[in-house]
Amino acid sequence: MNSLEYENLLENKTHADPMFPYNTYLCSIPLDFNSVSLHWHEFMEIIYIKKGKGNVTVDFTTHYVEEGDIVIILPGHIHGISQHEGYSMEYENILFSVDMFRSRNHDSLDSEFFLPLLAGDVDIKSIYDRDDPLYPSLSACLNRVDKLCSETPKGYHLALKGCYFEFFYILYANSTARDEADRKNRARDLERTKLILSYIDENYKEAISITDIASYCGFSESHFMRFFKNTMGVSFVSYLNDFRLNVAARLLSSNDESILSVAENCGFFNLSYFNRMFKKKYGMTPGKYRDNHNL
Numbered sequence: 001m002n003s004l005e006y007e008n009l010l011e012n013k014t015h016a017d018p019m020f021p022y023n024t025y026l027c028s029i030p031l032d033f034n035s036v037s038l039h040w041h042e043f044m045e046i047i048y049i050k051k052g053k054g055n056v057t058v059d060f061t062t063h064y065v066e067e068g069d070i071v072i073i074l075p076g077h078i079h080g081i082s083q084h085e086g087y088s089m090e091y092e093n094i095l096f097s098v099d100m101f102r103s104r105n106h107d108s109l110d111s112e113f114f115l116p117l118l119a120g121d122v123d124i125k126s127i128y129d130r131d132d133p134l135y136p137s138l139s140a141c142l143n144r145v146d147k148l149c150s151e152t153p154k155g156y157h158l159a160l161k162g163c164y165f166e167f168f169y170i171l172y173a174n175s176t177a178r179d180e181a182d183r184k185n186r187a188r189d190l191e192r193t194k195l196i197l198s199y200i201d202e203n204y205k206e207a208i209s210i211t212d213i214a215s216y217c218g219f220s221e222s223h224f225m226r227f228f229k230n231t232m233g234v235s236f237v238s239y240l241n242d243f244r245l246n247v248a249a250r251l252l253s254s255n256d257e258s259i260l261s262v263a264e265n266c267g268f269f270n271l272s273y274f275n276r277m278f279k280k281k282y283g284m285t286p287g288k289y290r291d292n293h294n295l
Helices: 108-119 135-151 156-173 180-203 210-217 221-232 236-252 259-265 271-282 286-292
Strands: 022-029 035-039 044-058 061-066 070-073 079-083 089-096
Touching: 022 079, 035 236, 070 135, 079 089, 089 135, 108 156, 135 156, 180 210, 180 221, 180 236, 210 221, 221 236, 236 259, 236 271, 236 286, 259 271, 259 286, 271 286
Parallel strands: none
Antiparallel strands: 022 089, 035 079, 044 061, 044 070, 044 079, 044 089
């Protein structure tokens, strides 16, 4: 997987054959990239941790994950991946369209399960670890899928779909209905957050003031700062700087532009400030980082 595939906050790339919209990627943090910025897409995503330890953020909560853990991300939900302290993490990233399991005639399976799932009416967990009673059954499904994708026997797409229907059944049979008020509040906050993150993605190269982004979102400055901190867990300025530094790290490892040019292309217009912030995050100067990632 190319590290630049996650450069855009709202992914709009085709991840698979449209006739069978299913694909997997083997990824590593930080070997492939230092982190995966918060983003969303219309594919369902399953992150299956193979080795090591890391952090996965789903909507507004960051979870510590380790070998064996299964992370489920529904279409349209915000998520990201980062290092946990100094550890590395290898994981299988599974992306597919839920439509490949739905009937074109909108049968009872669609109305009873898939539509409520996509609407957020079905409450399922985001993380399943080895201590979860559902883990043995869920991991067995994914392990069978891995074997099928590795060996690709005749008609393996049929068997793959069968594994996922069992996977969905396990989730649905053990799910609960989400409280309507809670669902609406979470959906509202999710859409507001997407609006903010999209603005950052489109404007991070420019100077962004609290006044600018608060006005864009229809918030007062105080309301915006409070909402962002409560939702994201960090201040807006801290998040913006971190986002810009992630982009800078990708640029430093993928082109030979001057460090000043990289800094300015990421919204840092004071080189000494950029150098100081970069070293604080990555433990080395931008020049040293480039040398280490272009060996």
